[in-house]
Each structure stands twice: as structure tokens, then as C-alpha cells.
Amino acid sequence: MTTVITSVSALEILDSRGNPTVRVFVETDSGTRVSASVPSGASTGENEAIELRDKDNSRYNGKGVLDAVNNVNRIIAPAITGQPVSEQVHIDRIMKKLDGTENKSNLGANAILGVSMAVARAGAESAGLPLYRYLGGNTARRIPVPAMNIINGGEHADNNVDFQEFMAVPIGAPSFREGLRSIAETFHRLKTLLKNRNLATGVGDEGGFAPDLENNEAAMDIIMEAIEQAGYKPGKDISISLDSAASSFSPDLTSKYELKWSGEGKMNSDEMISLCRDWIKKYPIVSWEDPLAENDWNGFRKLTEKVGQSIDIVGDDIFVTNTKYIAKGIKEKTANSVLIKLNQIGTVTEAIDAVQMCREAGWRYFISHRSGETEDTFLADFAVAMGGGQLKTGSASRSERIAKYNRLLEIEMELGAMRCIIGRK
Numbered sequence: 305m306t307t308v309i310t311s312v313s314a315l316e317i318l319d320s321r322g323n324p325t326v327r328v329f330v331e332t333d334s335g336t337r338v339s340a341s342v343p344s345g346a347s348t349g350e351n352e353a354i355e356l357r358d359k360d361n362s363r364y365n366g367k368g369v370l371d372a373v374n375n376v377n378r379i380i381a382p383a384i385t386g387q388p389v390s391e392q393v394h395i396d397r398i399m400k401k402l403d404g405t406e407n408k409s410n411l412g413a414n415a416i417l418g419v420s421m422a423v424a425r426a427g428a429e430s431a432g433l434p435l436y437r438y439l440g441g442n443t444a445r446r447i448p449v450p451a452m453n454i455i456n457g458g459e460h461a462d463n464n465v466d467f468q469e470f471m472a473v474p475i476g477a478p479s480f481r482e483g484l485r486s487i488a489e490t491f492h493r494l495k496t497l498l499k500n501r502n503l504a505t506g507v508g509d510e511g512g513f514a515p516d517l518e519n520n521e522a523a524m525d526i527i528m529e530a531i532e533q534a535g536y537k538p539g540k541d542i543s544i545s546l547d548s549a550a551s552s553f554s555p556d557l558t559s560k561y562e563l564k565w566s567g568e569g570k571m572n573s574d575e576m577i578s579l580c581r582d583w584i585k586k587y588p589i590v591s592w593e594d595p596l597a598e599n600d601w602n603g604f605r606k607l608t609e610k611v612g613q614s615i616d617i618v619g620d621d622i623f624v625t626n627t628k629y630i631a632k633g634i635k636e637k638t639a640n641s642v643l644i645k646l647n648q649i650g651t652v653t654e655a656i657d658a659v660q661m662c663r664e665a666g667w668r669y670f671i672s673h674r675s676g677e678t679e680d681t682f683l684a685d686f687a688v689a690m691g692g693g694q695l696k697t698g699s700a701s702r703s704e705r706i707a708k709y710n711r712l713l714e715i716e717m718e719l720g721a722m723r724c725i726i727g728r729k
């Protein structure tokens with residue numbers, strides 16, 4: 305018998321930064337009741353799907369999401385109630401049509417994604433399957449390689465280094481569990497090192513430390529020390545993924561770069577590329593996200609041409625999980641990997657399409673949380689469903705991030721002998 309949606313409703317909740325976000329509840333006639341919560345970014349790309357914030361700015365400094373909640377309750381709910389819950393693609397299409405804009409600015413990507421995620425979860429429940437299996441099929445058994453953010457800078461910390469994320473990646477680990485242990489140990493070691501040098505051990509939005517370091521390189525140097533002191537070999541056991549989030553220090557988003565916290569100061573695109581190349585020679589970097597700004601397509605292409613054989617050049621703000629931009633990137637050889645964020649595009653179906661496009665082109669993909677998160681663990685299941693790749697979901701110090709790591713540990717246990725780890729494919 306087909307299970308149909310009987311009720312859809314939304315609630316305004318808070319995210320990990322204390323800002324409002326949307327939680328959606330979906331019920332079906334088989335008695336299922338599930339919810340899903342939408343994350344929210346700080347360093348957002350210009351072309352991301354729009355997160356709807358209230359017109360009335362008397363609440364939460366204009367950051368309320370009651371308009372989006374109303375859109376779920378009054379517009380989306382009547383349109384999809386009665387639909388078979390397993391018809392994810394169809395339901396996502398109905399919402400896109402209802403919205404009628406390119407960037408989901410009418411109903412809000414936060415409203416639409418909340419429903420899309422909750423429908424997927426309700427579909428999994430009704431089918432009696434774990435979410436990763438429902439979305440990824442019977443063969444979904446690859447756990448992503450975690451990239452743990454251990455130093456936060458840029459817009460996620462505002463007091464230290466220009467680059468936004470310094471992540472430890474357990475490239476040599478035999479299992480997810482062991483990989484997670486090695487990067488969590490490195491995180492703790494880093495804390496001790498910082499303490500010993502009288503540097504702050506407070507954390508940024510994603511849970512990485514946010515010490516007042518001299519410059520960007522100092523962050524890399526202390527991480528190298530932490531890896532070694534934790535008993536691991538940099539480049540063999542643990543490597544580094546970076547997210548410069550270069551748009552955040554590029555005034556024209558195209559060719560000018562202004563490093564505020566480092567000696568480098570003002571740079572053009574070629575100078576930025578040569579800084580990246582120097583770092584890649586000096587440090588064990590496996591992937592570099594947004595090394596250049598979101599409209600610096602040319603710079604991206606040049607850097608990829610130079611270093612794309614040895615590391616992943618990951619496009620986040622430049623591709624915004626949108627197949628329109630990813631297709632252009634593939635054609636022009638702009639990068640070789642895409643950051644996948646569900647709320648950048650606004651439906652589960654379109655995020656899956658983006659992953660599919662990467663796979664077909666032989667590109668890698670890197671599944672990602674947002675800097676504003678909730679306790680929802682959808683992302684962990686989604687990453688396994690998508691066949692692994694890499695996953696970034698913050699550090700070992702904030703529960704909204706740890707919830708995802710813990711869910712992956714559960715999935716790994718469930719998969720048992722079928723497990724296939726460290727899927728940087």
C-alpha cells in the first residue's frame with residue numbers, strides 16, 4: 305500500500321549561533337511522524353538559494369523565520385498533503401514550481417529544504433530503512449573521510465587568521481572510528497599546545513580553536529606540531545584540508561585579495577595562486593576549498609591546472625551546489641571537486657543531482673555542514689548515501705557537530721563487515 309503524507313507543519317527553532325531556523329514535521333498515514341531542521345551559513349555565496357528572513361524586523365534583529373514557517377504551513381503543506389511520501393523528486397518539483405523563482409526567494413530555501421529533508425526522512429521511516437540506505441540504495445556502504453575543523457578563522461572567528469577553516473583529515477585510517485579518534489586526539493593535543501603558549505582555547509562557530517595567531521602560516525605550523533605530538537605522521541596518517549573562503553577577503557570577489565591578519569597584505573589573483581602553490585609544497589594539503597574568490601573563475605582554472613593532479617581544488621561559493629555552475633566548471637576545468645551543501649540549493653533532489661554530475665565528470669565531492677547547525681544528523685546519512693567522499697562537519701567540541709560524527713559511528717557499526725572506509729572517491 306502506498307504511504308501518503310497526511311500533515312506538514314513548521315516551527316521556528318534556534319541554530320547553534322542562537323539564530324532562528326526552520327524545523328519541519330511530516331506525518332504519514334502509516335503513523336510516521338518525523339522532523340528535520342535546516343542549517344544556515346555565514347560565508348554565503350552570492351548565488352546561493354535564498355534563506356528567507358522575516359520582513360518584520362522587530363524580532364531577532366530581522367532574522368526571524370516566521371515568514372518561512374508560514375510558507376510551509378499555508379502554501380507548501382496543502383500542495384503536498386496526500387502525495388505518496390516516497391515520491392521525493394516529484395514533491396521537490398512541486399515545491400520548486402510553487403516557488404517559481406530561480407533562487408527559491410519566494411517561499412525561501414529554508415522552508416523548501418526543511419520539507420524536502422523531512423519528506424526524505426518520512427519516506428525512509430515508512431519504508432523501514434535507515435535514511436542512508438533509503439537515499440543511497442542497498443549498496444551504500446562507504447563512510448566519508450571526515451575533515452575536522454581544528455582552527456577557525458575568517459568570518460567564523462573574527463580575531464585571528466584570514467583563512468576560515470583548517471581541517472585535519474585522517475587519510476591513512478583503516479576505519480572511520482580510528483580516523484575520528486586520530487583527529488580528535490590531534491584536536492586535544494592542539495589545545496594543550498595552545499595553552500602552553502598562553503594562546504586562547506576558545507572555539508569559533510564550527511568548534512575549531514580561534515587563537516590570536518601571528519598569521520595564517522602560524523596556524524599550519526602549530527597544527528603540524530599537534531599532529532606529531534599526538535603520535536601521527538603529517539601527510540601519512542593525517543593531512544590537511546583548507547577552506548580559505550577567499551570571497552570573504554576579496555573586496556571585488558574577482559581578482560583582489562586583502563589578507564588582514566597576515567604580512568602578505570594586498571594581493572592579486574596570480575599572487576594568491578603562488579601563495580597557494582608555496583603552501584602546497586610546504587605542507588601536506590589534500591584539498592583546498594575556495595582558494596580564490598567566487599567570481600575568480602580564471603584564477604581557479606589556473607590553480608587547478610597547476611596543482612589539480614596532486615590535490616583537490618574544491619569549489620564552494622563559486623558553484624553553490626548548483627548544476628548550472630558545476631556544469632560550467634566541468635567544461636572550463638575550473639576545479640576538480642565540489643562542496644555540497646543542501647541548503648545552498650534547497651532540495652534533497654537537486655543536491656543529489658549535483659553529486660551525480662560530479663561523479664559523471666570524475667570530479668570529487670565534499671559534503672558539508674553550515675557554520676550555523678542544529679542537532680539534526682541528516683547530513684551524516686546523506687554523506688553515506690552519496691557514497692562517501694569527504695565530509696566536513698566541524699570539530700570535537702560542539703554537540704551539534706559531534707551529533708553527526710556519532711551518527712556516522714552508528715552507521716559504521718550497522719554496516720559491520722560490509723564497511724568500506726575512507727572513500728575519497
Ligand SMILES: O=C(O)[C@@H](CO)OP(=O)(O)O
Pocket residue numbers: 344345346347348469510547549620643672673674675676
Ligand atoms: O564556507 C563554508 O564552507 C561553510 C561551512 O564550513 O561556512 P558557512 O556555512 O558559514 O558558509
Ligand SMILES: [Mg+2]
Pocket residue numbers: 547549593594620621643
Ligand atoms: Mg566554504
